[in-house]
Amino acid sequence: MKKLFAVLFVLALPVSAQAQMAPAKAPVATAKKPAAARHDSDAPINVSADQFLADLNAKSGTYSGNVVVTQGDIRMHADTVRVSVVDGKPDKITATGAVVVDSPASGTATGDSGVYNVADRVVVLSGKVVLTQGKSVMRGTQLSVNLVTGQAKLGAAGAKPGTPGGNTGGRVQGIFTPPPRSNSPN
Numbered sequence: 001m002k003k004l005f006a007v008l009f010v011l012a013l014p015v016s017a018q019a020q021m022a023p024a025k026a027p028v029a030t031a032k033k034p035a036a037a038r039h040d041s042d043a044p045i046n047v048s049a050d051q052f053l054a055d056l057n058a059k060s061g062t063y064s065g066n067v068v069v070t071q072g073d074i075r076m077h078a079d080t081v082r083v084s085v086v087d088g089k090p091d092k093i094t095a096t097g098a099v100v101v102d103s104p105a106s107g108t109a110t111g112d113s114g115v116y117n118v119a120d121r122v123v124v125l126s127g128k129v130v131l132t133q134g135k136s137v138m139r140g141t142q143l144s145v146n147l148v149t150g151q152a153k154l155g156a157a158g159a160k161p162g163t164p165g166g167n168t169g170g171r172v173q174g175i176f177t178p179p180p181r182s183n184s185p186n
Helices: 002-012 015-021
Strands: 045-048 051-055 060-071 074-086 089-103 107-117 122-133 136-146 152-155 173-175
Touching (some): 060 089, 074 107, 107 136
Antiparallel strands (some): 045 060, 107 122, 122 136
């Protein structure tokens, strides 16, 4: 009974509280990161939603209804988010339904579903993926972003021309708006 209570307690805790209970790491000297990699992937992960359901057998918790997940300056919205726990710590965060990821440095990415592998610090969006930054737009079927290195890969694997749902016909697409020309003579 005590073990059951402990598992339920860990699952019901907001993910940020679980991260804060983890042992502190020794400071590590790092080189200055590029702008795209300035996200603090060690920051606490906060989850809020209308409802929460724990699955003690699967060691997971499902948040549903207007779910918002925040880590540092990145915010993710989704209809449903499942947090899987390993050794009392969040391991994988799976989002489904109208997934939107906002980052002040990178813009907005949307997809049908998303998975955040917490240990690897990698986010993967899939389905109808659209990235926007200002007036620039890119489309594909899978986006993978490494939050540590700041590297991202957009692909369109498996997409077939003429498939419903507005896919990209098997290719990544991009529309980029150049800056306005100045009227000054050269």
